[in-house]
Amino acid sequence: xxxxxxxxxxxxxxxxxxxxxxxxxxxxxxxxxxxxxxxxxxxxxxxxxxxxxxxxxxxxxxxxxxxxxxxxxxxxxxxxxxxxxxxxxxxxxxxxxxxxxxxxxxxxxxxxxxxxxxxxxxxxxxxxxxxxxxxxxxxxxxxxxxxxxxxxxxxxxxxxxxxxxxxxxxxxxxxxxxxxxxxxxxxxxxxxxxxxxxxxxxxxxxxxxxxxxxxxxxxxxxxxxxxxxxxxxxxxxxxxxxxxxxxxxxxxxxxxxxxxxxxxxxxxxxxxxxxxxxxxxxxxxxxxxxxxxxxxxxxxxxxxxxxxxxxxxxxxxxxxxxxxxxxxxxxxxxxxxxxxxxxxx
Amino acid sequence: xxxxxxxxxxxxxxxxxxxxxxxxxxxxxxxxxxxxxxxxxxxxxxxxxxxxxxxxxxxxxxxxxxxxxxxxxxxxxxxxxxxxxxxxxxxxxxxxxxxxxxxxxxxxxxxxxxxxxxxxxxxxxxxxxxxxxxxxxxxxxxxxxxxxxxxxxxxxxxxxxxxxxxxxxxxxxxxx
Numbered sequence: 110x111x112x113x114x115x116x117x118x119x120x121x122x123x124x125x126x127x128x129x130x131x132x133x134x135x136x137x138x139x140x141x142x143x144x145x146x147x148x149x150x151x152x153x154x155x156x157x158x159x160x161x162x163x164x165x166x167x168x169x170x171x172x173x174x175x176x177x178x179x180x181x182x183x184x185x186x187x188x189x190x191x192x193x194x195x196x197x198x199x200x201x202x203x204x205x206x207x208x209x210x211x212x213x214x215x216x217x218x219x220x221x222x223x224x225x226x227x228x229x230x231x232x233x234x235x236x237x238x239x240x241x242x243x244x245x246x247x248x249x250x251x252x253x254x255x256x257x258x259x260x261x262x263x264x265x266x267x268x269x270x271x272x273x274x275x276x277x278x279x280x281x282x283x284x285x286x287x288x289x290x291x292x293x294x295x296x297x298x299x300x301x302x303x304x305x306x307x308x309x310x311x312x313x314x315x316x317x318x319x320x321x322x323x324x325x326x327x328x329x330x331x332x333x334x335x336x337x338x339x340x341x342x343x344x345x346x347x348x349x350x351x352x353x354x355x356x357x358x359x360x361x362x363x364x365x366x367x368x369x370x371x372x373x374x375x376x377x378x379x380x381x382x383x384x385x386x387x388x389x390x391x392x393x394x395x396x397x398x399x400x401x402x403x404x405x406x407x408x409x410x411x412x413x414x415x416x417x418x419x420x421x422x423x424x425x426x427x428x429x430x431x432x433x434x435x436x437x438x439x440x441x442x443x444x445x446x447x448x449x450x451x452x453x454x
Numbered sequence: 455x456x457x458x459x460x461x462x463x464x465x466x467x468x469x470x471x472x473x474x475x476x477x478x479x480x481x482x483x484x485x486x487x488x489x490x491x492x493x494x495x496x497x498x499x500x501x502x503x504x505x506x507x508x509x510x511x512x513x514x515x516x517x518x519x520x521x522x523x524x525x526x527x528x529x530x531x532x533x534x535x536x537x538x539x540x541x542x543x544x545x546x547x548x549x550x551x552x553x554x555x556x557x558x559x560x561x562x563x564x565x566x567x568x569x570x571x572x573x574x575x576x577x578x579x580x581x582x583x584x585x586x587x588x589x590x591x592x593x594x595x596x597x598x599x600x601x602x603x604x605x606x607x608x609x610x611x612x613x614x615x616x617x618x619x620x621x622x623x624x625x626x627x628x629x630x
Contacts, residue, residue, distance in 0.1 A: 135468035221458075326491050333494035340501040347508035358517055363627060367523045370570035370625040377600040380620070381589035384606070399607045404565065 131224050152200035156193070156285070158182055159207065167196045182277070194283055202285035203295065204274060211266045211289035211298075212239055218259045223252060230263055238265055246271050248289075250296045262291040264298065271299050383408070383429050390423045392416075396445075406454035409436075413445040420448060523627070526596040529572070530629040535561075537626030538572040544599070545576055545592065545622055552588040554580035555615070564623055565602070573602070573623045579615040582608075592622070599624045 152169040162179040176196070178189060185193070214237050222229035230249055234242045250262035266289055278285055278301040288295040380402065387397060387410075395414035402408050408430060414420045417438060424433055430452035437449030459467070529544075531537035538561035549556050558577035565573075578588070585606070592599050604620035 132468050132471060135464055136472060139465055139469070326487050329491050330494055333491070333498045337494065337498045337501050340498065340505050344501060344505050344508060347505065347512060351508055351511045354511065354516060360522075361517050361520050364520055364523050366570045367528055367625055367627045370568050371523070371527060371598065374598055374600045374623060374625065377602060377623075379589075379593040380601045380604055380606070381586065381593050384586060384589065397608060399605065401605045402601065402603055404603045 127225055127228070130227070154197050154200045154202045156197075156202065156204045157207065158205065158210065165193065165196055167200070169200060183273075190281060194281065197283050197285065202283070204278070204285050204287045205295060206266060206287065206289045206298070208290070210270060211264055211291075213262060213264050213289065213291035216261050216263050217255070218261060220254065220257060220259055223259060226252060226259075226261065230261065237263070240265075240267065244268055246298055248296045248298050250291055250294050262294060262296065264289040264291045264296040266298055275299060275301055378402075378429060386427060386429050390427060392419050392423065395420055398447075408452045410450040410452075411447070413441045413447050415445055417446055417448055424450065525629075527598045528625040528627045529597050531626050532628065534569065534572055534626065537624075538574065541572050541599070541622065541624050542574050545574060548588055548591050549576075549578050549580075552580070552591065553584040554578045554588055562621065570625050570627065571623055572626055573621055576618070576620050576622055578618045582616050585616050585618060597624055
């Protein structure tokens with residue numbers, strides 16, 4: 110008797126499996142049937158295993174051909190296998206079993222059983238299976254609604270028979286899907302190799318394209334990293350090579366910037382030179398009250414002197430006071446006259 | 455529970471789950487991967503640009519040697535702030551050495567702004583002889599210092615101090 114934890118785990122695994130099957134089936138039902146496979150690969154080879162031998166139906170490019178061999182598959186010789194393998198290569202292959210090698214029946218279930226179809230069928234398997242359930246493989250077809258109930262085709266085959274077929278095709282490395290005929294429908298029973306592998310083996314070119322597309326970011330990353338590393342090494346070498354030249358250029362630019370900064374300074378008249386000049390030119394009786402030098406080169410001079418004419422004569426030819434004009438004259442104390450001059454460049 | 459839903463609702467639910475899974479894959483894998491690729495390609499573009507720049511520098515001829523600016527003409531300093539401090543110290547030392555009172559000495563930006571020029575606003579007062587010696591020492595010494603604008607006012611009463619308001623300007627550069 111299983112323990113409680115084993116039962117819980119089993120139940121949880123079953124729920125996850127059911128949810129997965131429900132989701133995949135819903136998505137599959139949204140798409141047109143077999144659309145992906147047909148879209149990816151149009152060639153098809155159906156290998157019908159009859160009571161007396163083998164019939165092969167090969168359809169490629171819209172052209173169908175039929176072949177028949179009276180020898181059972183299990184008794185094929187090498188040349189027979191070569192011919193069959195030639196037809197199977199590059200196409201979607203279905204090996205189709207017919208009664209009595211398969212047993213098909215229909216089971217009616219409540220509509221609510223749709224989401225747990227396999228479980229519902231498994232519960233009733235004992236009732237309609239001609240063999241013990243553990244000796245058969247079974248599969249269900251697409252359920253149909255009939256009178257408010259689900260009508261489900263169930264296909265059963267001997268497990269040993271399927272094992273033999275699978276081993277045969279696997280040994281010859283011929284991937285295929287083993288199906289059974291239930292009414293007019295084909296129901297997949299087993300796939301040689303993994304079903305997913307079989308399903309995706311057909312659109313191999315698409316897988317290659319998808320793989321190449323998916324690899325683009327990684328190849329871009331690898332390429333960018335390799336090129337970046339290579340360029341970084343070159344940059345380091347170049348930096349060492351051009352550093353003396355850059356230092357020389359920096360030196361030159363620094364000198365030019367200094368010259369440009371010093372140039373306006375050399376054009377400014379020295380204050381001491383102007384004051385010495387005024388002291389030398391003005392008469393002793395003259396008294397300088399203020400000297401103003403503006404940024405634009407304008408010089409303003411306020412002084413007091415007894416005789417404006419003498420002052421004007423002394424200053425008018427002064428090269429440090431170009432364009433000298435008298436801008437004011439007012440009487441001052443002690444018989445002096447307050448004079449204002451302006452010189453501008 | 456799912457069996458009780460209508461076929462349309464079940465399909466909608468399946469598509470919603472598919473959409474959420476795709477959105478999760480896009481957000482957790484695609485977006486970070488695209489960001490990583492973008493960063494790497496951008497880095498490669500930067501490195502290539504740097505290599506091209508250096509190759510261009512290497513290809514151009516060496517500049518002709520130029521006459522260096524006499525070092526005594528400018529203040530040697532690492533940056534403009536240090537140069538302005540040196541100018542202020544220079545003015546203060548010259549003024550105090552000639553018996554003048556430094557009423558104000560503040561660093562200022564030159565007008566017009568020039569990254570190789572520093573300026574100081576100064577206000578000094580003192581006797582006429584000291585003022586003349588100061589100006590001669592400042593403008594005649596090294597480095598080259600000029601008063602960009604100034605006002606020299608005589609005392610109102612005989613024997614009083616003269617007053618000088620000025621903006622002193624000097625060039626600066628790194629020591630070679």
